[in-house]
Amino acid sequence: MQDGFYGRDEYQEGDYYFTPEGYRVFTEQYLLRRGYCCKNGCRHCPYGFNKKTGRVEGKKKNDGSSNDNI
Numbered sequence: 001m002q003d004g005f006y007g008r009d010e011y012q013e014g015d016y017y018f019t020p021e022g023y024r025v026f027t028e029q030y031l032l033r034r035g036y037c038c039k040n041g042c043r044h045c046p047y048g049f050n051k052k053t054g055r056v057e058g059k060k061k062n063d064g065s066s067n068d069n070i
Contacts, residue, residue: 015030028044031037041051048058 011030012033014027015033016024016026018024025043028046031042031044032046037045037047037049037056039049039054039056041049046059047056049056
């Protein structure tokens with residue numbers, strides 16, 4: 001069975017979990033490794049996408065990186 005981004009079987013431990021409702025939720029670990037923002041409003045989006053405005057507004061500040069000083 002193929003899964004993962006681009007149809008490849010590339011999930012690692014800690015890449016996702018299932019909610020009580022059965023939805024797969026990708027973690028920040030996976031989203032960073034994927035390398036881009038999909039703009040779907042992921043729960044753990046490390047790119048700072050704001051679903052209300054539809055814009056990427058910078059990385060989350062809690063990961064130690066911020067583009068505030070650029």
